[in-house]
Amino acid sequence: MENKWKKRLSYITLGLFYFIGGVEYAVILPTLWLYLKTDFGAQEYMLGLLLSAYSFAAIISGPILGRWSDKSRKPKIILALGTLFQIAGNIMYFMGISVWFLLASRLVAGIGGGAEAVIMAEITRSSEESKRTGIISKLIAIRQMGLLVGPGLNLFLREIDFYVDGFNINKYNVPGAFMACVWTIQVFILAFLYTELDKFAQKEKSVVSPGQGRMVRPLEDQYTTLNRTDYDEDIYKELGSERNDRKSINSSASSRSHVNDPDDLIETAEDFMSEGRRKVRSLTPNLGASSSKISLNGSIGQRSASANAIVGMETDYGTFDGSLTTPVEDRCHLGSQEYINSTEDSLVDYLAGKSKLKFIYHEYVREEIVAVIAVQFNSYFNQLALETMVTPLSLRLLNWGELENSIFYCLAGVEVIIVFGLVTWLSKRFPDRVLMVVGTVTLVVANSWLIYVVPVSFNGTYDENIWKFIIGSALDLFALPFLVSASISLYSKITKKETQGLSMGLRRSVVGLATILGPLWAGSTITMPYLMFGAMLGLLGISMVLLFLSYSKLTPISELPVNRAGLITSSDSDVSTQPLLS
Incomplete structure (x- = not known):
């Protein structure tokens, strides 16, 4: 019951971000042009610049904050930082030193607006797919409620007109001070009422299987984990193991589950190649030892096949040859762990510079x-x-x-x-x-x-x-x-x-x-x-x-038909995950 209320409070906190965003838009927009014209005698084009500045800053900050949340999995800190940018931007708007200072204020606030990507990512990771559309609809509807409340607040704010030490606080600049106060309250709400949704999701994923007394994960999470094998398959293809079909790859992956739990796989694009390094080492431990001569396809005693797969191969980026780093005379030591490590390190260095672009291309194009x-x-x-x-x-x-x-x-x-x-x-x-x-x-x-x-x-x-x-x-x-x-x-x-x-x-x-x-x-x-x-x-x-x-x-990926190994069985789905122009 306690977790249930904490989860509700967390969703309410996220909803407040959308509500306050709607209020801010409705409070500032009606008086923005009069603020520019009355106090600064600005030209009309400045209105367009100020309206676009917020969105422009969010265009830049959105991917950066979102990627940060992927790597750190600490959305609370990122949301707090975004809120601080909102506070700073609105204080600058209230101060109104010049037209260009106002433009800078909207840019600063827009950096905080990029935190919306973090909220949506949290909703995605923590919500069931069947309920996600409804949750997103409610959040955006909350923003619309803020747009309705904002004009009503202007009825009171427009009556403000007084001086503090010669500084005039009026209906044009007071929206900045008002919104700075509202965002400050939101910081405290975030600090005391918000619990990261990912923690609830992890608890909900671990359920006891009836009659078996063991912990299992829901089908959606199992498929997400199994689907990562396809990600690992790219590494296998880079290592030249074209002879290995998907069935053998998954069989090999299953045989080494004690070495690398799937949940421990590195989940980001930046760690893509380092993951490949770990896979190779787990597949070729002590290759020269008679006790564990394992090749890439899982067979025993085929030392030269696995070593040659690493020495000379064709990748998506061109041909890689182990001789780039290893003298020819040393190739007699194909079974040595040192040679495997040095050649594989060269492979990682060779591909690391292009793996990020490849991930973006395959994922989004x-x-x-x-x-x-x-x-x-x-x-x-x-x-x-x-x-x-x-x-x-x-x-x-x-x-x-x-x-x-x-x-x-x-x-x-x-x-x-x-x-x-x-x-x-x-x-x-x-x-x-x-x-x-x-x-x-x-x-x-x-x-x-x-x-x-x-x-x-x-x-x-x-x-x-x-x-x-x-x-x-x-x-x-x-x-x-x-x-x-x-x-x-x-x-x-x-x-x-x-x-x-x-x-x-x-x-x-x-x-x-x-x-x-x-x-x-x-x-x-x-x-x-x-x-x-x-x-x-x-x-x-x-x-x-x-x-x-x-x-x-x-x-949705989780709704595609899969076999017992977790591989998509529909031929159409294989085509659907291919990038354009491939």
Whole structure:
């Protein structure tokens, strides 16, 4: 029961990060332009720079913080550091020394915004796949609640106007001080209420097998461990053991389980080659000794075959020859442990410089990954473009002012929260790829509607335009939760659990790029609706084609059929894990 409450408090703490992020956006955005214009007489382009600065910093910091979390597995420290950057950025915003100081403040706060990758990685590692989409939907819905609360807080903040030692605290700079206080409270909440979710996951994975009295892991974790053998297989291929099929590799791996427990395998790309070193040494111990003459394929007494596999081989990067480091006359000692070690060290050095790029290529340059990332990019691109164009379009078509737009944004937020709840319910009944198709089709319909009605509405009446405008906006907002929640969840299921921090950091960078380009595109083409919506439809068309072509491959790794050895048995799945252009 105690662990249950600790886990709930941890999820509440993570939810507060999203809630406060939504509040910050809604508190700062309405007064940002007036802050720049009134206090500094800034040009209009500075507004675009400040709005983009946060996302730009998050693009850089997301992968870095995410990779750090993969290596350290200490998300609490990283989240605390990210929160400190948020505090520092908002204090700088409050001080407002100059326009460029304000720009720096948003960059500093954006570094902390990259911690979202750490949160998503924690959710991925600790949650069951069947519940993950619902959890992600709730977190993003919480952010929408913050967007709704933010305008209400501005009603009080706008009344502030006093001096402290000659420094004017007013409605323009006080949002920075307010958010700095809120983030400070969040640091203490994180310190006292948050327990790393990975600890709960480790306890839940260890369950007693009925009637056997031994500890076993759930099927999903067993498969994740078994799937790492495929990762080891790359090393075997590098060592020239083409004769070894998957069955013999797994047999060999099983025979040495007492040497290296699978859970102790190095799980990061940087340690990829050092893991290969450990594998080779475990497969070739005391090769020259008569008591344990073991070759790479597990047979006994075949010293020359295993040694020659190391001496001369072909790798993915070219041909490696042991003579690079060992004199020819020493090859008579092919069975000596010293020779095996020296040659294998040269092999590791030869491949180490390229193994990281190879990992990134094999892991992320895949058809299904590209399809999901494209959907995420278009989701945020369309959402931010809609937010940018709503105010000028509503003014031109409906003559709406501040009050009407505020009501519209509140109703839009309520709709999004309701749809997120619907997605949470549907995620238990339909796979993520189905939800993604529903969202993509809905977004195509919404943009098709807008590209038809907006140009002809410039000469229409209020009664004619209002329902056209509302229908298009409602369809656009309806699609967003389907696309965002399902795509993030599916992305986490088709990438390796061991490198989720890096994966979510890269995803955060793509999202950040979309949040920068979306407003820029909508703002520059607002007077050319055919061009604005046409380009958005073109991008959606590309992502729809990718989605449908990759539909059969958009299946979580844990749901692929495997045999008793843990190997994927479907021939299609083998193709699905191959990188593009391979």
